[in-house]
Amino acid sequence: MADISIVEKLVNKTDSKIVQIILDGVGDLFTANKKSPLEFALTPNLDELAIHSSLGLADPIFPGITPGSGPGHLALFGYDPIKNDIGRGVLEALGIGLTLRKNGLYARGNFCILDKDGIVVDRRAGRIPTEENAKICEKINKELETYKDIKVKIYPVKEHRFVAEFLGEELFADIDDADTEKVGIPYKYAIAQNEKSLKTTEMINKFIDFVLDIVKSDKVNGILLRGCSVDPGLITFDKKFKLTPAAIAQYPMYKGLASLVGMHLLPVGDKMEDLVETLKQYWNEEYDYFFFHVKKTDSYGEDGNFDGKVHIIEEFDKILPQILALRPDALLITGDHSTPCPMKSHSWHPVPLLIHSSFAREDNMVFNEKSCCTGSLSRIPAIYEIPLLLAHSGKLSKYGA
Amino acid sequence: MADISIVEKLVNKTDSKIVQIILDGVGDLFTANKKSPLEFALTPNLDELAIHSSLGLADPIFPGITPGSGPGHLALFGYDPIKNDIGRGVLEALGIGLTLRKNGLYARGNFCILDKDGIVVDRRAGRIPTEENAKICEKINKELETYKDIKVKIYPVKEHRFVAEFLGEELFADIDDADTEKVGIPYKYAIAQNEKSLKTTEMINKFIDFVLDIVKSDKVNGILLRGCSVDPGLITFDKKFKLTPAAIAQYPMYKGLASLVGMHLLPVGDKMEDLVETLKQYWNEEYDYFFFHVKKTDSYGEDGNFDGKVHIIEEFDKILPQILALRPDALLITGDHSTPCPMKSHSWHPVPLLIHSSFAREDNMVFNEKSCCTGSLSRIPAIYEIPLLLAHSGKLSKYGA
Numbered sequence: 001m002a003d004i005s006i007v008e009k010l011v012n013k014t015d016s017k018i019v020q021i022i023l024d025g026v027g028d029l030f031t032a033n034k035k036s037p038l039e040f041a042l043t044p045n046l047d048e049l050a051i052h053s054s055l056g057l058a059d060p061i062f063p064g065i066t067p068g069s070g071p072g073h074l075a076l077f078g079y080d081p082i083k084n085d086i087g088r089g090v091l092e093a094l095g096i097g098l099t100l101r102k103n104g105l106y107a108r109g110n111f112c113i114l115d116k117d118g119i120v121v122d123r124r125a126g127r128i129p130t131e132e133n134a135k136i137c138e139k140i141n142k143e144l145e146t147y148k149d150i151k152v153k154i155y156p157v158k159e160h161r162f163v164a165e166f167l168g169e170e171l172f173a174d175i176d177d178a179d180t181e182k183v184g185i186p187y188k189y190a191i192a193q194n195e196k197s198l199k200t201t202e203m204i205n206k207f208i209d210f211v212l213d214i215v216k217s218d219k220v221n222g223i224l225l226r227g228c229s230v231d232p233g234l235i236t237f238d239k240k241f242k243l244t245p246a247a248i249a250q251y252p253m254y255k256g257l258a259s260l261v262g263m264h265l266l267p268v269g270d271k272m273e274d275l276v277e278t279l280k281q282y283w284n285e286e287y288d289y290f291f292f293h294v295k296k297t298d299s300y301g302e303d304g305n306f307d308g309k310v311h312i313i314e315e316f317d318k319i320l321p322q323i324l325a326l327r328p329d330a331l332l333i334t335g336d337h338s339t340p341c342p343m344k345s346h347s348w349h350p351v352p353l354l355i356h357s358s359f360a361r362e363d364n365m366v367f368n369e370k371s372c373c374t375g376s377l378s379r380i381p382a383i384y385e386i387p388l389l390l391a392h393s394g395k396l397s398k399y400g401a
Numbered sequence: 402m403a404d405i406s407i408v409e410k411l412v413n414k415t416d417s418k419i420v421q422i423i424l425d426g427v428g429d430l431f432t433a434n435k436k437s438p439l440e441f442a443l444t445p446n447l448d449e450l451a452i453h454s455s456l457g458l459a460d461p462i463f464p465g466i467t468p469g470s471g472p473g474h475l476a477l478f479g480y481d482p483i484k485n486d487i488g489r490g491v492l493e494a495l496g497i498g499l500t501l502r503k504n505g506l507y508a509r510g511n512f513c514i515l516d517k518d519g520i521v522v523d524r525r526a527g528r529i530p531t532e533e534n535a536k537i538c539e540k541i542n543k544e545l546e547t548y549k550d551i552k553v554k555i556y557p558v559k560e561h562r563f564v565a566e567f568l569g570e571e572l573f574a575d576i577d578d579a580d581t582e583k584v585g586i587p588y589k590y591a592i593a594q595n596e597k598s599l600k601t602t603e604m605i606n607k608f609i610d611f612v613l614d615i616v617k618s619d620k621v622n623g624i625l626l627r628g629c630s631v632d633p634g635l636i637t638f639d640k641k642f643k644l645t646p647a648a649i650a651q652y653p654m655y656k657g658l659a660s661l662v663g664m665h666l667l668p669v670g671d672k673m674e675d676l677v678e679t680l681k682q683y684w685n686e687e688y689d690y691f692f693f694h695v696k697k698t699d700s701y702g703e704d705g706n707f708d709g710k711v712h713i714i715e716e717f718d719k720i721l722p723q724i725l726a727l728r729p730d731a732l733l734i735t736g737d738h739s740t741p742c743p744m745k746s747h748s749w750h751p752v753p754l755l756i757h758s759s760f761a762r763e764d765n766m767v768f769n770e771k772s773c774c775t776g777s778l779s780r781i782p783a784i785y786e787i788p789l790l791l792a793h794s795g796k797l798s799k800y801g802a
Contacts, residue, residue: 064408070802091802349762
């Protein structure tokens with residue numbers, strides 16, 4: 001990945017304001033009459049904006065790599081998503097809205113089924129209903145209260161998934177998963193990758209034994225733990241880019257990612273209109289950067305729901321004039337990755353990118369996968385978006401004389 | 402160059418099949434009626450394929466750098482061609498079809514002419530005919546048989562060129578060339594760059610003395626040696642990308658490069674039709690990646706033969722339907738570099754690139770230097786071709802959650 005650290009030396013605090021809008025998973029393939037959702041949607045406001053903006057394509061990681069939401073957003077925020085690998089446990093914790101604790105270690109858990117010889121026979125415990133999961137978690141947490149050796153709590157996620165939060169001094173996460181990865185082989189405990197993690201690993205394995213004992217007569221009689229991780233301790237946005245950042249996001253995962261880089265989380269309702277209401281409400285506060293996250297473009301992509309995705313893009317188009325009326329000095333619209341409806345999953349395809357400011361070259365085109373190929377921004381790594389926003393809002397000094 | 406090592410952690414073994422077609426040196430400038438050979442050629446099959454494919458331009462190294470065949474192919478194979486510098490001696494050995502030996506060290510040789518004071522007066526010995534070269538090599542090899550101290554054999558190449566193959570334990574190649582690089586200066590022996598290479602250098606210089614003694618009364622009375630090198634020991638394709646690779650190539654250099662990264666060399670005849678016959682014959686074997694090499698686009702480029710290059714492209718177009726009929730999951734067509742007819746040499750111009758798969762954005766364009774400028778793949782380093790092929794054939798997991 002590109003090293004953009006020079007930006008940190010060139011950036012200046014100014015009064016100008018930046019809005020970075022993420023239409024999650026907005027990029028797509030061409031399916032309906034050879035059109036993508038962005039092409040198919042009726043978006044008069046976005047069309048008018050695009051005429052006066054610079055367009056291009058962005059790669060969250062590099063060509064061919066499909067990012068998860070974590071790495072995708074880190075790149076958008078100007079952090080190298082390969083050097084800053086956020087652990088699975090931490091991401092899962094953020095996804096359910098936990099606030100990371102400085103002395104916390106997080107693991108992603110699965111409830112599973114073991115046979116009488118301790119062989120893992122179902123890694124997902126038959127995908128138990130979420131309600132059953134919640135009950136098992138409650139039972140285990142209650143027993144754990146009486147267990148003074150280890151401070152740990154588990155939180156139910158969907159179906160068979162949970163998050164384990166361990167608290168303690170000097171927890172280290174260089175630990176191989178307590179997960180067999182496949183069925184038909186004997187149960188596997190966590191393994192320390194180095195001496196530093198020995199104590200933490202011992203604690204995790206004690207916890208596993210404690211839980212196995214609690215559930216031993218139940219149908220769901222085992223747990224698997226993976227992605228042990230701690231707060232990655234990223235340099236915050238204000239230190240890195242001299243910005244006072246605010247996040248307007250409706251889903252836990254994105255709030256969590258924003259808080260990882262030190263953004264203030266603004267209160268916001270559930271609807272599309274609520275996003276812009278919050279932006280308007282906080283526009284004249286001290287914030288000079290707003291992360292504005294629209295989730296459902298991705299959700300409909302994951303469902304393969306072309307019409308749904310089109311509808312969300314059209315809904316976004318309706319609120320766009322209110323955002324423009326605030327006259328941000330630099331405005332960027334893109335996705336954190338593509339989520340093509342025919343694939344029903346994240347993909348590696350580069351994402352349309354739009355930058356609007358009084359310093360932008362006007363490409364006089366529309367905003368979609370096809371036209372963005374020939375835009376003046378060309379195809380760039382997403383990590384350059386923050387430098388571009390800082391430049392277009394007049395916050396970056398010249399490099400060298 | 403870009404670091405793509407993350408790919409190695411994300412790749413999965415699957416049943417899908419990849420074909421990477423290299424039309425060697427296919428990129429060109431616009432000469433005949435302002436058209437390139439790709440534009441001028443009648444290619445109905447390629448045109449039809451391109452409509453349903455993603456197009457772009459690829460840089461083997463980076464803008465401005467003209468690659469030789471070695472670095473050009475390393476990039477196509479997903480290896481950093483700057484970090485993995487294949488020595489001149491090894492490349493020359495591969496070019497004449499030698500199989501590299503684990504205990505071998507290879508040098509590119511020139512026969513040359515020295516005056517009575519040992520001054521190099523002709524570095525190419527008047528470009529002697531290849532037959533004369535072969536006779537000199539035979540004479541020297543015969544004498545070398547009686548020389549027990551050093552295991553070495555020389556192999557004639559074209560005109561004044563040869564390859565020297567040294568065999569032994571602990572041979573090290575950090576050696577400055579035994580080559581004056583210009584005429585009019587005294588003969589120069591090999592020089593060790595460090596202590597490790599001292600013994601090897603001593604051996605090489607003993608060999609030089611031995612040969613100088615054999616040829617001292619001949620007209621061609623000297624040798625120059627450069628590019629001492631050993632097998633670079635690249636991580637093989639199966640380890641790096643979990644692929645079982647096969648190479649369909651007709652020329653020694655490309656077979657050699659393919660074998661360097663651990664590809665299986667499939668038997669193939671001399672004609673264009675033979676390439677596709679081999680592909681069909683081995684399609685249902687265990688291979689999931691095929692390197693498919695068409696040489697003559699480059700040869701005609703080097704000759705400045707526009708019509709010849711057009712003809713080869715049209716010949717390739719005729720066999721293309723047979724390749725498509727196999728229904729590869731991901732198909733890529735490009736060159737390892739441009740070889741413009743008016744330049745009669747390799748060049749730095751980026752090379753047209755086409756990717757076809759059911760996951761490719763369809764650009765609805767034709768495959769040539771002009772239209773590829775505006776394709777959805779944009780302009781990318783060639784090292785991303787393997788990640789893109791792995792992605793388009795469904796072999797890459799998501800990075801992060």
